[in-house]
Amino acid sequence: MDVSVLSPTKVPENANDHCPGPESENAGKADNCQGCPNQKICESAPKGPDPDVEVIAKKLANIKHKILVLSGKGGVGKSTFSCQLTYVLGSDPQQRVGLVDVDICGPSVPTMMGVGDEQVHESGNGWTPVYVADNISVMSIGFMLPSPDEPVIWRGPKKNGLIKQFLKDVDWDDSDDMEIDTLGAGESSGLDYLIFDTPPGTTDEHLTVVQYLKQSGIDGAILVTTPQEISLQDVRKEIDFCRKANIKILGIVENMSTFICPNCHGENIIFNPTTGGARAMCHELGLNFLGSIPLDPRIGRMCDNGKSFTEEFPESPAAQAYIQIVDKIKALV
Structure with missing residues (x-):
């Protein structure tokens, strides 16, 4: 497994003045680097553009749309949304959808997609993703662990190396065991959508995905939040990250907006939006408000059962x- 240290795509926010840049030959060695908290990282990182960026661009050339699902805070239902987004997109048998679980230390996608007992297989073309249905495939480190209880205790470089392999070595076009008869003669078997379920915050995993997809392109990001101000504060950080990384924000989803009883259909506000919630924030920042998803206890049960x-x-x-x-x-991309 390639676990080389990845050089950041931009000068870190906490870099010293007159930083030579992380891709410079003098990175970590120049006089201005002395005392910088990033000095050792920059000094040991490979210099110059990573040649795998071009390899990944060719590998993903047949994928029409690539979408990141982000959240500033954990526990807002981001992975749940990613999985349900994959299911809804894949409900059209003519659409091929892939889901990448980028949350290396908390891989919940295999369970939520009902394939927790599956394993990844390797062929001459690379890793074969796990198929949930004929047109829905998934890749996660969860398929590689000896047991669901096994923790992933990795530092950034090792996590980044695995994400690179997910992008470079997974054969999303593999269709040997598939029975899709919707493709016409000469049509590409590439994915229509590749969804990236990312961990909370703005960490190594996010920078790695952005760096390696910069040539193949990212259609945009969907940000998931809950109505409380504490969640909205973290989403604002995520919005700032997207703007600095030149990622288009497709819109904001407000999860757990209200509770609707499955029996009496009565509606109650559980998380009070003290500042107007996601809709007000989108109006303030000029972003698309994609919609609100009410709480329903059956959602959690369906995720547990895949x-x-x-x-x-x-x-x-x-x-x-x-x-x-x-x-x-779908209309935005």
């Missing part, structure tokens, strides 16, 4: 909210 909530309960308000939000995302 099933599509929108397929099991299509008439529920939460399922309708998911479908409407996905329709907006």
Whole structure:
């Protein structure tokens, strides 16, 4: 496994004045580098553009749309949204959808997609992702662990190296065991959508994905939040990250906006939006408000059982909210 240290794509915020730049031959060695908290990282990092960026661009050339799912804070339902987004997009049998679990230390996607007991196989073309359905495939470190209870205790460089392999070595075009008959003669079998479920915050994993996708392109990011101000504060940091990294923000999703009882259909506000919630923030910052998803205890049950909530309960308000939000995302990309 390639676990080389990745050079950042931009000068770090906490760099000293007159920083020579992380890709410079003098990075970490120049007089201005003395005392900089990033000195050892820059000195040991490879210099110049990473040749794998071009390799990854060619590898992902047949993928039409690449979307990041981000959140500033953990526990807002980002992975749940990523999985349900994948399910809804994949409900059209003519659409091929892939989901990459970039949360290396907390891989929950295999369980939520109902493939927790599967393993990744290696072929002559690289790693074969795990197929949830004929047109839905998943890649996660969770498939490589000896048990679901095994912790991943890795530093940044090793995590970054695995993400690079997810981008460079996974054969998303593999269709040997598939029965898709919707492709016409001469049509590409590449994915229509590749979704990246990222960990909370703005960490190594985010920088790695952005760096290695800069040539192949990112259609945009979807930011997930809850109505509370403490969550919105962290989402503002995520918005700033996207702008500094030149990632288009497709819009904001407000999760757990209200609670709608599955039996009486009564609606209650659980997380009070003291500053107006995500809708008000989007209006203030000029961003797309994609919609609100109410709390429904059946969503958690479906995630635990690895099933599509929108397929099991299509008439529920939460399922309708998911479908409407996905329709907006499809229109935006």
